[in-house]
Amino acid sequence: MSTESAFLEIREIVKDFGGHKAVNHVSIAIAKGEIFALLGSSGCGKTTLLRMLAGFETPTSGSILLDGKDLAGLPPYERPLNMMFQSYALFPHLSVRDNIAFGLKRDKLPSNEVAARVDAMLKLVQLERFGQRKPHQLSGGQQQRVALARSLAKKPQLLLLDEPLGALDKKLREETQIELVNIIHEVGVTCVMVTHDQEEAMTMASRIAVMSEGRFLQVGAPAEIYETPANRFVADFIGNVNLMDGTLVKDEIDHVLVRCADCTHYVGHGITGTEGMAVSVALRPEKIRISREGPSSSDGVDGDFNRVRGTVKDMAYFGSFTVYHLALASGAVLKISASNTERHRDHAIGVGDIAWASWSPTAQVVLTS
Amino acid sequence: MRAATFNRWFGRGWLSLGYAFLYLPIAALVIFSFNDSPVPNVWGRFTLKWYAALTSDTEILNGLWLSLRIAFFTACASVVLGTLAALALVKHRRFVGRTLFSGMLNAPLVMPEVIIGLSLLLMLVAAQKASQAAFGVGFPERGLMTIWLGHLLLGMAYAAVVVQARLKDLNPQLEEAAMDLGARPWQVFWLVTLPMISQALLSAWLLTFTLSLDDVVLSAFLSGPGATTMPLVIFSRARLGLNPSVNAVATLTVALVSIGVIGASLWIARRERLRAADVAAAARYA
Amino acid sequence: MSAVKTGRGWAVIGVPYVWLLLFFLLPFLIVLKISISEMDIASVKDVLTVQNGAIVLNARFSNYVTLVTDDLYFSTYLSSLKYATVTTVLCLAIGYPFAYFMARARATIQPALLMLVMLPFWTSFLLRVYAWKGLLTEHGWAHAVITSTGLDHLLLRAGLIPGEGQLMNTPFSLVLGMTYTYLPFMILPLYSNLAKMDLRLLEAASDLGATAWVAFWKITVPLSKAGIIAGAMLVFIPCVGEYVIPELLGGPQTQMIGRTLWDEFFSNNDWPMASVVAAAMVLLVIVPLALFNKYQAEANEGRA
Numbered sequence: 039m040s041t042e043s044a045f046l047e048i049r050e051i052v053k054d055f056g057g058h059k060a061v062n063h064v065s066i067a068i069a070k071g072e073i074f075a076l077l078g079s080s081g082c083g084k085t086t087l088l089r090m091l092a093g094f095e096t097p098t099s100g101s102i103l104l105d106g107k108d109l110a111g112l113p114p115y116e117r118p119l120n121m122m123f124q125s126y127a128l129f130p131h132l133s134v135r136d137n138i139a140f141g142l143k144r145d146k147l148p149s150n151e152v153a154a155r156v157d158a159m160l161k162l163v164q165l166e167r168f169g170q171r172k173p174h175q176l177s178g179g180q181q182q183r184v185a186l187a188r189s190l191a192k193k194p195q196l197l198l199l200d201e202p203l204g205a206l207d208k209k210l211r212e213e214t215q216i217e218l219v220n221i222i223h224e225v226g227v228t229c230v231m232v233t234h235d236q237e238e239a240m241t242m243a244s245r246i247a248v249m250s251e252g253r254f255l256q257v258g259a260p261a262e263i264y265e266t267p268a269n270r271f272v273a274d275f276i277g278n279v280n281l282m283d284g285t286l287v288k289d290e291i292d293h294v295l296v297r298c299a300d301c302t303h304y305v306g307h308g309i310t311g312t313e314g315m316a317v318s319v320a321l322r323p324e325k326i327r328i329s330r331e332g333p334s335s336s337d338g339v340d341g342d343f344n345r346v347r348g349t350v351k352d353m354a355y356f357g358s359f360t361v362y363h364l365a366l367a368s369g370a371v372l373k374i375s376a377s378n379t380e381r382h383r384d385h386a387i388g389v390g391d392i393a394w395a396s397w398s399p400t401a402q403v404v405l406t407s
Numbered sequence: 408m409r410a411a412t413f414n415r416w417f418g419r420g421w422l423s424l425g426y427a428f429l430y431l432p433i434a435a436l437v438i439f440s441f442n443d444s445p446v447p448n449v450w451g452r453f454t455l456k457w458y459a460a461l462t463s464d465t466e467i468l469n470g471l472w473l474s475l476r477i478a479f480f481t482a483c484a485s486v487v488l489g490t491l492a493a494l495a496l497v498k499h500r501r502f503v504g505r506t507l508f509s510g511m512l513n514a515p516l517v518m519p520e521v522i523i524g525l526s527l528l529l530m531l532v533a534a535q536k537a538s539q540a541a542f543g544v545g546f547p548e549r550g551l552m553t554i555w556l557g558h559l560l561l562g563m564a565y566a567a568v569v570v571q572a573r574l575k576d577l578n579p580q581l582e583e584a585a586m587d588l589g590a591r592p593w594q595v596f597w598l599v600t601l602p603m604i605s606q607a608l609l610s611a612w613l614l615t616f617t618l619s620l621d622d623v624v625l626s627a628f629l630s631g632p633g634a635t636t637m638p639l640v641i642f643s644r645a646r647l648g649l650n651p652s653v654n655a656v657a658t659l660t661v662a663l664v665s666i667g668v669i670g671a672s673l674w675i676a677r678r679e680r681l682r683a684a685d686v687a688a689a690a691r692y693a
Numbered sequence: 694m695s696a697v698k699t700g701r702g703w704a705v706i707g708v709p710y711v712w713l714l715l716f717f718l719l720p721f722l723i724v725l726k727i728s729i730s731e732m733d734i735a736s737v738k739d740v741l742t743v744q745n746g747a748i749v750l751n752a753r754f755s756n757y758v759t760l761v762t763d764d765l766y767f768s769t770y771l772s773s774l775k776y777a778t779v780t781t782v783l784c785l786a787i788g789y790p791f792a793y794f795m796a797r798a799r800a801t802i803q804p805a806l807l808m809l810v811m812l813p814f815w816t817s818f819l820l821r822v823y824a825w826k827g828l829l830t831e832h833g834w835a836h837a838v839i840t841s842t843g844l845d846h847l848l849l850r851a852g853l854i855p856g857e858g859q860l861m862n863t864p865f866s867l868v869l870g871m872t873y874t875y876l877p878f879m880i881l882p883l884y885s886n887l888a889k890m891d892l893r894l895l896e897a898a899s900d901l902g903a904t905a906w907v908a909f910w911k912i913t914v915p916l917s918k919a920g921i922i923a924g925a926m927l928v929f930i931p932c933v934g935e936y937v938i939p940e941l942l943g944g945p946q947t948q949m950i951g952r953t954l955w956d957e958f959f960s961n962n963d964w965p966m967a968s969v970v971a972a973a974m975v976l977l978v979i980v981p982l983a984l985f986n987k988y989q990a991e992a993n994e995g996r997a
Binding site: 092093094113114115116120121123124125127129130131140141144145172174175176177178180188189192 | 578580581583584585586587588589590591594598599602603682685686688689690
Binding site: 410411418421428433436439446447448491492495498499513514516517518519521522525526529533560563567568617621641646649657660661664667668669676 | 702705717719724787790795809810815816818826830832873876904926935941958959968971982985986990
């Protein structure tokens with residue numbers, strides 16, 4: 039995306055805490071209306087970056103431009119953006135209506151307009167009947183909706199979400215994820231969210247930035263990040279993956295061969311590299327087929343590629359799918375995830391059985407870093 | 408489980424004896440305030456004459472009036488200064504001379520009052536002499552004002568402790584949220600912080616009020632002619648021997664304090680119960 | 694906290710800071726100054742004066758010398774430390790189990806138990822001390838109990854009372870009065886500390902084979918160290934300089950430095966001497982004071 043059309047532009051942001059760089063030269067351009075997720079484990083710098091956007095931390099260097107306007111030096115109360123906090127931070131001494139109206143009253147809006155806006159917000163999050171309640175009289179999910187309404191009341195140009203679903207239990211989280219995205223799309227506000235939960239990032243965001251140690255390791259749409267990780271860290275961080283180290287044996291335009299300890303991969307795309315270099319092959323468990331007999335087809339590839347035999351060491355039954363741990367000759371373990379498409383499978387594979395794992399040439403990704 | 412049973416009975420025994428020890432003198436005070444007998448601590452017969460005498464005891468009444476005024480001003484000023492000090496310590500992690508500041512703030516909590524009283528008096532006398540020389544008027548006059556200053560020093564330390572404890576427990580995201588929504592720093596304090604620490608402010612006020620009302624040593628050092636606080640009156644009478652008028656004052660004090668403490672405890676307990684009920688209801692009917 | 698530092702930050706720090714400098718630190722400096730000054734008939738002579746165009750220092754350190762060499766002052770300091778220590782130990786011995794059992798009581802009655810400790814705490818301490826006068830003088834209830842059970846013989850043998858039946862104005866009455874008055878100051882921080890203790894630690898200890906007694910000494914006590922120190926400081930330091938209790942319940946045998954200071958000031962009108970006594974008293978308590986300050990700071994940091 040060109041920088042001219044970017045709505046939120048972060049340029050070479052650095053945050054140095056006395057020698058420790060929490061955010062280390064991060065740059066990104068975010069388009070209007072995007073939901074952009076900062077994904078990483080704790081300590082990676084994502085929260086620091088979010089707080090710099092909000093104005094609670096000052097960047098050591100670099101700049102932030104929102105709709106062309108530099109936010110440097112602007113205190114949080116002067117920035118045209120709003121944040122939804124992880125703990126919701128609802129004012130316990132104010133009612134739901136007063137909480138939502140808080141920001142509007144700071145802007146000295148006339149009281150009838152404030153009331154109208156509050157009504158609209160309550161309608162948006164479906165809490166019309168709860169206006170007079172205090173926060174402690176609401177459930178966790180309801181509190182979250184009030185926090186959302188409060189952060190959208192002022193029609194901010196940018197909405198910041200700090201672990202929006204972190205405080206909810208699993209069931210509620212699934213329902214809320216979709217609701218949240220719908221509301222954000224309905225309002226049409228640009229959104230930057232911070233999370234350590236991959237599922238949250240992948241279901242909600244239009245683009246994800248995987249962060250580690252203050253840097254962006256990869257930025258892209260969820261599918262891109264999952265199917266085409268840029269490096270080992272991202273491949274390992276997102277979802278489950280089998281990482282096999284090997285040597286690049288053949289490098290052609292349309293395919294490469296990688297020899298690993300237990301098998302040789304025929305990968306159906308070319309990479310930039312030299313023969314003989316050390317690479318890793320990332321293969322997701324759900325893309326591997328497991329069978330007692332050898333692989334039924336060769337996927338149009340001649341030769342002993344993309345298959346390996348091993349012993350089933352472990353099995354974990356998850357209801358809709360089963361995960362097999364296949365012990366290979368070199369001692370490595372291959373994780374295979376197979377959907378349980380039939381209710382009772384005859385000749386089902388069990389622990390101790392010898393089985394074949396195979397995959398198509400489009401299943402893997404070769405990683406050079 | 409013999410150990411557990413022994414523990415339980417030993418515990419109950421210890422607590423009972425402990426409470427008996429704490430309350431025995433108070434009980435004695437109250438009982439002997441209704442005593443009519445030549446020997447004050449030997450029971451004669453029931454009477455209310457000591458209470459009646461209080462109504463015409465100008466020394467005590469004047470002392471009470473003075474003490475109440477000083478206590479009121481002390482409590483108000485202590486809460487203000489103590490809150491400022493607490494805010495300074497909680498909000499600003501590092502500033503020049505922070506150790507000295509917190510040291511000066513904590514010291515009055517434990518420092519023997521004779522030291523505080525003496526040093527403060529000497530300073531006020533020096534100030535008096537200086538202002539006499541400069542402006543021809545000796546300020547401040549020893550009396551209500553000087554006693555108030557002494558109590559304020561003590562009260563500020565106690566108020567700071569109480570308010571600090573509450574400020575620490577505050578979720579910092581609340582103030583950040585307020586700022587994010589457009590509130591300037593002083594608005595954040597006024598609209599969010601203050602309401603949330605209001606209970607602590609009230610406790611601090613009551614604590615410093617009681618402290619001031621009860622103080623003997625500081626008042627003795629810092630008072631002037633005509634400024635005899637109630638504790639000083641009681642003290643001088645107590646020094647002379649047993650005096651049932653003191654018992655009467657004591658009983659009234661105990662009654663007031665009891666009503667206050669019990670009332671406050673019940674009110675807090677009730678609020679907690681209602682709150683817990685609200686939270687439970689919300690979780691059920693989400 | 695917010696990275697935005699407004700000018701208001703300086704007012705918030707500045708006002709109480711200046712106040713404390715003016716009304717706490719400055720008075721101390723003045724005390725020091727006066728302690729080395731000469732006393733005129735009615736007022737203190739200036740330490741620095743200009744005579745014949747030259748600055749003259751009229752410092753008198755003789756008062757400090759007196760303090761150290763005069764047996765009376767020295768023994769009074771020692772005696773104050775002794776009584777303060779005894780009181781602290783007694784308060785700890787009575788107060789620790791008290792706070793412990795309070796914290797282990799059923800959760801529903803704990804607020805009531807706390808309230809019952811608060812009540813004496815909030816009642817005027819002067820009145821409570823006076824109450825013991827009534828109880829310990831002849832015909833008083835405590836006096837009757839102690840003499841009839843023969844306890845006074847024990848006290849006499851221990852040197853705590855000068856004669857049978859003479860319970861008032863003795864070391865016994867003083868220590869009893871001080872322990873009684875300061876007991877809540879020991880119980881409250883201890884209770885606050887013990888109530889917050891994670892009981893699961895004790896469960897884990899018992900699971901690993903520790904008896905209740907062992908668990909108590911190896912886990913509970915060390916974890917309550919902060920509470921013990923806080924309580925001990927809250928009792929010891931003020932006790933050293935106590936005036937009211939020694940005056941009402943003490944006697945000729947019980948020399949306390951607080952009374953000495955008072956007498957120097959009010960009876961002898963010797964301000965420099967009183968200042969010297971005060972300055973020396975500060976030195977006495979400065980170590981426990983620093984300990985207390987450190988505890989307060991740590992307790993406050995720890996919470997954040």
